[in-house]
Amino acid sequence: MESRDADIRPTFYQLLQLDAHGLWARIHAASDDREKARYAAAMAVRSVLLVAFAILFIGVLGGVFGQENSGLVVAGFCVLLGIKFVPYGYHIGDSLLALALTFALMVAGGVVALAGSPALGLAANxxxxxxxxxxxxxxxxxxxxxxxxxxxxxxxxxxxxxxxxAARIVLAAVLVALCGAVLYHKHRAKFADVRLAHLFRDFSLDDEKCLWQLRLAAGVAGAIWIGGLLGLPRDVWVGYACMSVLLPYEEDRAGLRHRGAQRIGGVVVGSLLFNLFAAIVPPQAQVLFGPLAGICIGFSKKYFWNNVLNCFGALLLATSVYGLTGSVALRIVDNLVGVLFALAFVAILTFLEDHVRAARGRTAA
Known part of the structure; x- marks a missing residue:
C-alpha cells in the first residue's frame, strides 16, 4: 500500500497547479505531518509565484501600452491563468476565434462607454x-x-x-496571441466534433444554462446602469458586486442572499481593516498592501475572506482619487447598491419565471 501511494504521490510542480481549495483538501486529508507541511509549502510557493508573475506581467505590459490600459492587462492576465485549465468546450479553431472576439468586445465596450449614453451603454453591455x-x-x-x-x-x-x-487595440491583439498560444497548446486535441455554431444553434430559453447566462448579463448591465443613474463614482464596483452575487450556477434565492450577505460583510470588514492599516503604516510602505493581500488570497478558500482581501488592492488604487475616507465609504456604498440590486433583480426574475410556468401549465391543461 505504501509503495502504491508513493507511485501516485504528486510532484511539487503538480501541487503548484492546484488552487487553494485543492491544497486545503489535501492538507485536511493527510495523516502525515510532513505531507501536510509539503502541501502548505506548495500553497505558499504558489501564492508568491502568482503575485510575482502578476507584478512582472502587469508591470511590463502596463509600461509598454500605458497605465490607462492596465485594466486590459489585468483582464488578460486573469484569462491567461484560467485558460490553461478551462477550455471553451468546442473545436480549437472556433475557440481561438471566440477568444479574439471576447477581447474585441472588451475594447468595444469601452468605445460605447465614450458615447455617454446610458441607454446605449445598457444595451451594449x-x-x-x-x-x-x-x-x-x-x-x-x-x-x-x-x-x-x-x-x-x-x-x-x-x-x-x-x-x-490605438494602443489598447494592439494590446488586445498581443493578449489574444499569448492566451491563444496557451489555449492551443493545452486543448488543441479536445472537442474536435463540437463547433461554436452548435452553441448558438442550441441556445434556448428552456435551457437553464442559457437562462443563467442571460440573467448574469442582464444583471451586470443593469447594475452598471443603476450606478450611473445614481451618480455613484466608480460605478464599476456596483457591477462587480452584482456579478459576484449572480455568478453561482444553480443557486437558489436563499443561497444568493447568503452570498450577498457575505459580500457586504467582507467588504465592510476589508474596508475598515484597510482604513486601520493605512492609518498606521507609512505611506511609502502602503504600496505593499496589494501584493501582500494577493499572497494571502492564495491561502484563502472562503468567499468572505476573498472579499476582505480584495478590498486592499481596490482601495489602494482609489485612495489617490477619492482620499482614504471617501474611498472606504464609496467601496461600501457601491457594493451595497450592487448586492441589493442583484437580490432584487433575482426576486423579480423568479416571480416572472413562476408566472410564465403557471401560464404554460394552464395552457397545457
Whole structure:
C-alpha cells in the first residue's frame, strides 16, 4: 500500500497547479505531518509565484501600452491563468476565434462607454456580456465566467480614446496571441466534433444554462446602469458586486442572499481593516498592501475572506482619487447598491419565471 501511494504521490510542480481549495483538501486529508507541511509549502510557493508573475506581467505590459490600459492587462492576465485549465468546450479553431472576439468586445465596450449614453451603454453591455458568456461559459460550474465578466467590466468601464485606444487595440491583439498560444497548446486535441455554431444553434430559453447566462448579463448591465443613474463614482464596483452575487450556477434565492450577505460583510470588514492599516503604516510602505493581500488570497478558500482581501488592492488604487475616507465609504456604498440590486433583480426574475410556468401549465391543461 505504501509503495502504491508513493507511485501516485504528486510532484511539487503538480501541487503548484492546484488552487487553494485543492491544497486545503489535501492538507485536511493527510495523516502525515510532513505531507501536510509539503502541501502548505506548495500553497505558499504558489501564492508568491502568482503575485510575482502578476507584478512582472502587469508591470511590463502596463509600461509598454500605458497605465490607462492596465485594466486590459489585468483582464488578460486573469484569462491567461484560467485558460490553461478551462477550455471553451468546442473545436480549437472556433475557440481561438471566440477568444479574439471576447477581447474585441472588451475594447468595444469601452468605445460605447465614450458615447455617454446610458441607454446605449445598457444595451451594449447586456449584448456584449451575453455574447461573451455564450462563447466562453459553456460549462458554468467550472467558474471561468467570472474571469471574463470581470475583465469586460474592468476594460469597458475605463474607456480611452486617441492614441491610448490605438494602443489598447494592439494590446488586445498581443493578449489574444499569448492566451491563444496557451489555449492551443493545452486543448488543441479536445472537442474536435463540437463547433461554436452548435452553441448558438442550441441556445434556448428552456435551457437553464442559457437562462443563467442571460440573467448574469442582464444583471451586470443593469447594475452598471443603476450606478450611473445614481451618480455613484466608480460605478464599476456596483457591477462587480452584482456579478459576484449572480455568478453561482444553480443557486437558489436563499443561497444568493447568503452570498450577498457575505459580500457586504467582507467588504465592510476589508474596508475598515484597510482604513486601520493605512492609518498606521507609512505611506511609502502602503504600496505593499496589494501584493501582500494577493499572497494571502492564495491561502484563502472562503468567499468572505476573498472579499476582505480584495478590498486592499481596490482601495489602494482609489485612495489617490477619492482620499482614504471617501474611498472606504464609496467601496461600501457601491457594493451595497450592487448586492441589493442583484437580490432584487433575482426576486423579480423568479416571480416572472413562476408566472410564465403557471401560464404554460394552464395552457397545457
Amino acid at each position: 447586456f449584448a456584449f456580456v451575453a455574447l461573451i458568456l455564450v462563447m466562453v461559459a459553456n460549462d458554468p460550474p467550472m467558474g471561468n465566467a467570472g474571469v471574463y465578466v470581470f475583465g469586460y467590466l474592468f476594460v469597458s468601464q475605463t474607456p480611452v480614446s486617441g492614441d491610448a485606444l
